[in-house]
Amino acid sequence: MIDRRHFLIGLGAAAIAGPRAHAAQRGPLVLAAASLQESLNTAADAWARLGHARPVLSFAASSALARQVAAGAAADLFISADEPWMDDVQRRGLIAPGSRANLVGNRLVVVQPSTAPAAANLPLSRLLATGRVALADPASVPAGRYAQASLTRLGLWKAIAPRVVRGENVRAALALVERGAAEWGVVYATDARASQRVRAVRMLPAASHPPIRYPLARLRTATSPDAEEFRRFLLSGAGRAIFARFGFTAP
Known part of the structure; x- marks a missing residue:
């Protein structure tokens, strides 16, 4: 015992x-x-x-x-x-x-819904000439800051800014494109790769934004x-x- x-x-x-x-x-x-x-x-x-x-x-x-x-x-x-x-x-x-x-x-890419017709091989200025563009909020979120810096450097920001739809983070921006709330999005290449509901159509030049x-x-x-x-x-x-x-x- x-x-x-x-x-x-x-x-x-x-x-x-x-x-x-x-x-x-x-x-x-x-x-x-x-x-x-x-x-x-x-x-x-x-x-x-x-x-x-x-x-x-x-x-x-x-x-x-x-x-x-x-x-x-x-x-x-x-x-x-x-x-x-x-x-x-x-x-x-x-x-x-x-x-x-x-x-x-990481790298930045332009994406579109996978259900949309495949984007033609057009200059980026024509590709993004119409439609809403989803970004993580450039005011504070890194992915959005990088995207704004790139689009500014490429001379496209002023034309795109009125059509920007802002997400609270990069996955929220991705979700806007996935559900068709935006025709285009700028997200990380890894985000595009993780989703079956978007298609990466263009990689933004690495030199157009600070290193990620x-x-x-x-x-x-x-x-x-x-x-x-x-x-x-x-x-x-x-x-x-x-x-x-x-x-x-x-x-």
């Missing part, structure tokens, strides 16, 4: 250790740009198969996520779709020193014991190979 005193001591120890063990099993909370949904979920699954707790992923526009971090969100990692929003978080002293690195890159880079950093609020190791995994050859499968480029 088990000694009652030893049983009670063991029960008390389990009660104390239980919450700690449960907390240790929570994967790192990652705030990530909306365009990373498929790729980062795949990376999280790969990490879990290595025996780690699966990371908890929260996707939104980089602007919204940066504001959450500034407001004190208790997250472990932040992945932005552009450098300015990560710069903002860093200026506030909210990232762990030495943890910032560029993870991947996704910086990754560990936040000062990080509490997950796996936060740093998962950050390193994403930056490793194995991690970057996952993103490459989804069409992301080297940063």
